[in-house]
Amino acid sequence: MVMDYFLVSLLNGVIYGLMLFMVSSGLTLIFGMMGVLNFAHASFYMIGAYIGYLCSLHLGFYAGLVIAPLVVGALGVFSERLLLRRVRPQGHTHELLLTFGLFFIFEEVIKVFFGNFAVPYQVPAGLDFAAFSVGSIEYPFYRLFIGVVALVMFVAILAVLQLTRLGIVVRAAVHRSDMVAALGHNVPTVFTALFGGGAALAGLAGAVAGAFFPTSPTMASDLGTLVFVVVVIGGLGSLSGAVVGALLIGVVTSFAVGLNVSLASLAASLGLGDTLTQMGGLFTVSLSSLAGTIPYLLMLLILLLRPSGLLGERS
Amino acid sequence: MRTLKSKVLALTALATFSIFSAAIQAAPLKIAGMVPLSGASAATGELYVQAMTYVVNRFNENGGWHGEPIKLEFYDTQESTGVASDRFQQAVAEGMNIIAQGGGSSVAASLSGDVRRWNRRHPDQQVLSFTMGGEAAGLTGENCHFHHFRFATTAAIRVQALMEAMSKTGALGEKVYAINQDYSWGHEMQEAILANADKYDYEVVGKSLHATNKLADFSPYALQSQRSGAQTVVTGNWSRDLLLLLKAIDQSGVDANLATVYLDQPGSIAAAGSAAEGSYIAQVFNAEAAKEKGAAYMEDFKKRIGTYPAGLGNNGVISMMMLTKALSSLPKQDSIDVNRIALALEKAQVDDWPTGTLTMRASDHQLLLPLVVSKVSKDARYKIDNTEYGFKPVQLLSAEQARVPADASCEMQRP
């Protein structure tokens, strides 16, 4: 039973982490290349979910998996080309603030069209079954499906970056965009393409994950800061860092839930007496209820000790 | 005579533009509906607008308060304490007599505090505070005061009702798991679940508190409850946290019953879909449980408002029914004395509420009301959110069965 629990918890954590990775991958690539932390990135994830929902109503679920990334990618291209590019001369802070504003606008526009509540975007019947059982626990197939999509995505991104000419230009532009421009490549267009591509990845993530987690206007703000945490922990700009950061956060949050211990009980079991219990307040809060805060603590530690992140190259 | 359509239009217009139609007139009784009309809780606010309008219009058509219609205006709290305080200032400046809140506990607590301070400073222009939606114990506990009345339930009331009905029908089992949000409401739910263990003979095999509206993945909690061998999972979660928990439990194949409080929030059943089937809920109202009386109420409401009353909206109906009942018992006054209305409210008894008698407990100003424990099912007579599901009554508990003792921490100073 303990082993079952451990395995399922691990799987849960890994798959949640992979889902986080799907959203963070575009974010970290965009930061690495353009130096912009895109606040609206999680909004692309949300919009992807809503488009997936619309498609599932009229064209079917699988059509959504194709259309959502395309539409969201186009939205990304539009945002970069018409908006971000205009404020680029004023520096990265202005770009960041612009994406901050876009984040608000996207959420509100979604509310205008779809209202404040979650929309009934459901897992298609063909994918809604238990993949296997561990003891008495049934494991939903759709979770595995999310994991597989994320893995395929990771491999595809790596292949594009490592094996294609475009990938070489992108990687080179991350390091020395002026040099790449001098070699005759159109760096602004590469930027636009990358921004659109990153948005499309988030859109796909939304279309896939939105069917499993509720699709609601707040899903961007719910996830928004968490994906920042992922990319900071992994190292801003590092794709493999995003994988590690996402998996780390997924697994840690998954296991923390099972820990019904508090600092006070921990101290008591170490023979430090009941002082902390009597002090009450934070010390008696169980670690499981702090599960949501662990990512932020991790991020804080990383920022203070190793700001380039676990796998980042630059400080 | 106005047509139905224009009524609904007027209703919508009232909700949106009421703020600018404040006119200072010779003292009809004025009620300020403090409800969320924009933001994430706007749909809940709409339910209160419909419900209060329904009772007040009916009362005014029948002659009002000694021939004078009572006035109802709505203010948008945006479900934020800061905005609610602003709207309170505006409402008292516009001469409102009753501040009737609908929505969450934080706004309820903030408004009740505003009313207490206002009355302390303005003894000649006192107002009453109605809580139609806040379920935090403190409102009728340590923060109770004479000018505040609660027309909603509490965690203790809801949990006891759930346990009573589920143990009677054998659905409860002996092992219960409590999953709640980690703030005062969730803590109160967890306390109530622990407190009822002996009475209904179950063991709390696990309890989890999680960050409110922050987590995206609830499967670890589903796993925990599965691992504990619980036969029933009880949760006070609402909105997003409830949906995520429902889905996680459904998808992990956990075979425990789920007992909830807020499953009848607008949109919840639609978003949860089949994951909600079989879940239990302690409801303030269920028309099917009240048979013909319930049906008559539903149809009358629909005739006047255009839609069936839903979920928390019924709290709005109840509060206005209690108020109008209390008003009818008072002789005509030259000026409005809210203390006399408050004393009349303490004695008011509503007998024409479909599911049973409503009274106000004088010691802490908590409404004593009947509850219905229901189960999400396709067999329900009234379907929810255009889905094939509705709430099928399991047991109707009279106000006497549903009551829990008053909170001892309430020390009310009476005039």
Add this chain to the structure above:
Amino acid sequence: MSRVMSSPVARYAWLAATLLLLVLLPLTDSATLINVATKCLIAGLFAMGFNLLWGQMGLLSFGHAAYLGIGTFATLHMMNAIDEGWGLPAPLLPVLAGALGVVVGALMGWFASRRTGIYFAMITLAVAELTHVIADKWQGFFGGEAGVRSIRTDWWLFGFQDATSVYYYCLVWSVLLVIALWALLRSPFGLLMYALRENEERVRFLGYRTHSIKVVGFAVSAGVSAVAGSLMAFMNESANASMFATLTSAEVVLNTVIGGSAVFLGPALGAAFNTLFGYYIGGLSHFWLLYQGLIFVLVIMYAPGGLGGLFSGATRQAREGRLAHHAPAYAVGALASLLIAVATITVVELVGTVMGSSYRVLRLTSGETWPPVSLWGIDWHPLGIGTFTFVLVLIGAGTVLLRWAMASHRQALDRIGSET
């Protein structure tokens, strides 16, 4: 006209007039207006404190809600202590709250300012998230969902029972702090902060300990924010942990950007604008947050100096006698913006209403597929030709006018450039 404006006195005439207006405002005797004005003052002070970090030192904090909240809760507890008989002079509450803010700010600033740029912002974000969690969990101090309640007590000759007295209390404190901030920015230390933003390395080579400068700047900024929080506690007499939410930190960023971080009083202007916007437009339309977001993005794109930048630009042109050259372009530009705004609002309100749940009820009860929607006293048919024509004509005309205004503005600039 331009003669008058160019005298040095005129530079401060605006300030004096604004201050006079603020002092005389309670004469209106409108409880609502006084209430809103007090909120504007508090939000303005908060933004001024925030901007000390950003405008002066180039450090973008995404977690200033923490310092505002610390000031608020400290003050509420002190007010409760006064109510229970402690002899604490009420007018000094902001001093103590501010001191606490400075201490906490120095501590947090010491950590955060070890990093710069986006890393600094991320640290402040993480600290704010953690503070929010602590505030949520620590019910003894922060009061849980119900929050902490208190009541103002009178002190000496001062009664604080009505809105007007609270307004003056906040006004006096805000003006004092704004003057202190102004003095700080003019001081050698203020210049050092500014130099740090421009070139940190050079400041370090000059022998200054740049980290210490940042910590002090952070501490002062947190202190001013805590005073704003203290005033907020004094005004509202209650608060709950939800004020630590990310939204509060985001709002002060929005306020400062819309107001303009490069102009001294810009952040206060932006805060006042957004507070009034939220209060009045928020009462009119459910979609006011969308409009606010659109304004924010438009400011970033077309007026990076914010409202304050526009204002100071216009007054400078007036001083130099150039306003007349630009006036036609400004007037036409304003008209064009108005046309486009009306079109946008029409579309948003119609779509929002049609997609809303009460409209669904209306469709069921009226029997029409697309019953008309009432807006601005007119019944609009959602799919009617009239609606589409109206929107398209407005947008078309607005775009044409806007293009003309921009071209004419550029020409005027070129002309002036060639004249000088």
